[in-house]
Amino acid sequence: MIAMQYSFTLPADYDMAIVERRIVEKGPMLDGFPGLAFKAYLSARAGDAGSRENLYAPFYLWEKDEGLSDFLTGEGFVGLTRSFGWPTVRTWIAWQASLSGHLAEAAFATREILATEPHAPLGAIRRSESAAAAADVESGGALAAVAGFEPTTWTRVRFRLWRDKPEGGRDVQVYGVGHMSLGA
Structure with a gap:
């Protein structure tokens, strides 16, 4: 599995209702998209x-790289780039993706990106991050939890979907979820 996110920073005076309308109108277009586990339409x-x-910062979990490739080379992404510009698309190898059966109920998301120190014990970090993701869904109230790793910039991602608004933190971005698209 591959986690993916791009983010558009919008001006301080930008009418965010435009993004919210776009999510309502365009969100269902990815419902049932082949190779997609989920897409969370996020805004803050x-x-x-x-x-x-x-x-405006959608987060995706892809079951296969073909789905990601089909999306990025498709008309939907072309339309997005015409509206908002050409984004940097971040990807992470999904170490753990724990998904509850209630993803459609997600109203909020959190995302934390962490640096990985040189020569860190990656195996131990993977086990710890994977266990934390699984525990957050099993008993921590998360509807989904993704732990991922990116070896070019040596970063890790902790992504969670929530029913209720979570507390943010210094390095934790909180988003509202406008729509959840679930794959085929």
């Missing part, structure tokens, strides 16, 4: 839950 308003910026 500056000043809300500690967010410093207005953001």
Whole structure:
């Protein structure tokens, strides 16, 4: 599995209702998309839950790389880039993806990106991150938890979907979920 996210930082005076309408109108277009586990249509308003910026930042979990490739080379992505510009698309190898049967109920998401120190014990880190992700779904209230790793920039991602609004933190971005697309 592959986790993926791109993010658009929007001006401070940007009417975020435009993004919210876009999500309502275009969100269902990826429902049932081949190779997709889920797409969380995410946004954040500056000043809300500690967010410093207005953001539109969808997060994807792909079952196979073909689905990711088909999306990025398809008309939907072309339309997105015409509306918002050409984004940097971040990807992570999914070490663990724990998904409850209630993904459609997600109303909030958190994302944390962590640096991995040189020569860190990657096997131990993978086991720890994977166990934490599984525990967050099993008993921590998360509807989904993804732990991923990216070896070019040596970063890890902790992504969670929540029914109720979670507390943010210094390095934790909180988003609202406007729509959840579930794969085929």
